[in-house]
Amino acid sequence: MRRHVQRVSVFLEKMEEKAGDASDQEIRNFGNILLIMSTRLADRRYRSLLDDEHLQEVPIPETEATRLAAGAILVFLLSGASMFFLNLFDLADGLEPVAIGASIVVSAVIVFRGRAMGKLESLGIFGGNSDRPQR
Numbered sequence: 484m485r486r487h488v489q490r491v492s493v494f495l496e497k498m499e500e501k502a503g504d505a506s507d508q509e510i511r512n513f514g515n516i517l518l519i520m521s522t523r524l525a526d527r528r529y530r531s532l533l534d535d536e537h538l539q540e541v542p543i544p545e546t547e548a549t550r551l552a553a554g555a556i557l558v559f560l561l562s563g564a565s566m567f568f569l570n571l572f573d574l575a576d577g578l579e580p581v582a583i584g585a586s587i588v589v590s591a592v593i594v595f596r597g598r599a600m601g602k603l604e605s606l607g608i609f610g611g612n613s614d615r616p617q618r
Contacts, residue, residue, distance in 0.1 A: 490541045491532045554594040561586035
């Protein structure tokens with residue numbers, strides 16, 4: 484549903500940009516599209532606000548690379564902070580791998596929310612789970 488809503492949002496932005504220079508026929512088409520959307524909203528059909536024919540050429544903003552970059556930076560920052568506190572409190576050096584692992588998991592949960600464990604498994608963080616059946 485989220486992807487559909489993103490595509491509809493981008494479609495409406497493009498439609499708004501074109502509205503100033505649109506012909507009468509294009510404005511009628513925009514009105515018909517808005518009528519379709521309002522009817523479907525009233526019917527609570529949130530997953531199909533617009534048909535695929537309207538959304539075929541709508542680009543979907545890609546956020547996966549941005550999320551991975553943010554996750555890497557967050558891991559770096561959390562790992563650095565955990566190393567600082569381990570040294571500050573003179574805790575055992577054996578806790579460093581645990582602190583780094585915790586930094587990875589916490590960063591994934593912050594960046595990917597509910598999909599964090601799946602992303603960590605796909606990156607091979609949990610090594611032995613690669614033969615686990617997919618749902």
